Amino acid sequence: MDKKFTHLIIQKPAPFVANVQLNRPDQRNALNYTLWHEIGEAFNLLSTDPDIRVIILTGNGKSFCAGLDLKESQDLLSIASNDTEDAARRGRKLLEKIKTMQKAFTLIEECPKPVIAAVHGHCVGGGIDVITACDIRYASTDAVFSVKEVDIGLAADTGTLNRLPKIGLSDSWVRELSYTGRLFGAKEALEHGLVSKVFDNQEVLLKSSLELASIMAQKSPVALQGTKVLLNYSRDHSIDESLKFTAAWNMSQLLTDDIGKAAMATISKQGPPKFSKL
Numbered sequence: 001m002d003k004k005f006t007h008l009i010i011q012k013p014a015p016f017v018a019n020v021q022l023n024r025p026d027q028r029n030a031l032n033y034t035l036w037h038e039i040g041e042a043f044n045l046l047s048t049d050p051d052i053r054v055i056i057l058t059g060n061g062k063s064f065c066a067g068l069d070l071k072e073s074q075d076l077l078s079i080a081s082n083d084t085e086d087a088a089r090r091g092r093k094l095l096e097k098i099k100t101m102q103k104a105f106t107l108i109e110e111c112p113k114p115v116i117a118a119v120h121g122h123c124v125g126g127g128i129d130v131i132t133a134c135d136i137r138y139a140s141t142d143a144v145f146s147v148k149e150v151d152i153g154l155a156a157d158t159g160t161l162n163r164l165p166k167i168g169l170s171d172s173w174v175r176e177l178s179y180t181g182r183l184f185g186a187k188e189a190l191e192h193g194l195v196s197k198v199f200d201n202q203e204v205l206l207k208s209s210l211e212l213a214s215i216m217a218q219k220s221p222v223a224l225q226g227t228k229v230l231l232n233y234s235r236d237h238s239i240d241e242s243l244k245f246t247a248a249w250n251m252s253q254l255l256t257d258d259i260g261k262a263a264m265a266t267i268s269k270q271g272p273p274k275f276s277k278l
């Protein structure tokens, strides 16, 4: 990808795999508006990049992400306290701001390519918003999480409270974390299913994330992207609705050459076939 970002680095560590790196290490990857916006922009671009089939999301430096940049969030507060405008107008400005911020992380979810969040160090507040929009969450043993918003006087509004209840966790546990903001570690996150694997250190975490990404990147991109689209749809709809959507989706997608190539490779016991770009 040619686009240059201020607070993101995008590398291509393996064929068809992108590594999106949050890159404000000195601020523990706190999300200022530039980084917030760039996350959405990057995933939007990657969603149609035919050279990328799987994305790994990591944080550079000591932490994965320290959440909202508390030093650069003054304009949010200034909208709220601007007494030259009435409450309704200030409310409408806040609405637009929140919707824009929500959309940046929704673009991770809407990206049809699977996204693996590889979490080390702290992942708090907005960091949880980010990882709940990802498909797969891996962590290293040093990872520390917190649904921190309640501690700064707000109800999380950019994804956590909307997505955490949908990823198969205990409702009681989600509520306990959201009402207290308490820290919890990788072991607890694994026990409850917030992350699906924990690794001894960040190096092994990154290596294992790359291995996983490379396996997925060898699959038919038609099949892989369709699988993400259909899993997301079925999470948000009844079985009957999602069966209908699946049938309509595959009306076109079953016309792919990839099925023949994959079947032939299986029968002839060759390695994974080379699929055309999508």
Ligand SMILES: CC/C=C\C=C\CC(=O)SCCNC(=O)CCNC(=O)[C@H](O)C(C)(C)COP(=O)(O)OP(=O)(O)OC[C@H]1O[C@@H](n2cnc3c(N)ncnc32)[C@H](O)[C@@H]1OP(=O)(O)O
Binding pocket: 026, 027, 028, 030, 031, 062, 063, 065, 066, 067, 068, 069, 070, 071, 072, 076, 098, 101, 122, 124, 125, 126, 127, 148, 149, 152, 157, 158
């Ligand atoms: C509409 C609203 C939408 C979304 C709202 C989201 C809400 C949230 O995200 S709530 C969560 C907010 N974040 C926090 O409360 C975390 C604050 N940070 C910390 O607790 C710690 O920094 C740490 C993450 C536990 C890491 O600790 P440590 O490794 O010891 O580093 P520090 O020395 O504390 O920090 C280094 C450096 O980074 C700056 N920094 C860290 N976090 C933030 C932050 N969230 N915002 C701005 N800056 C941050 C910290 O100030 C230090 O800067 P120096 O200039 O070096 O002092």
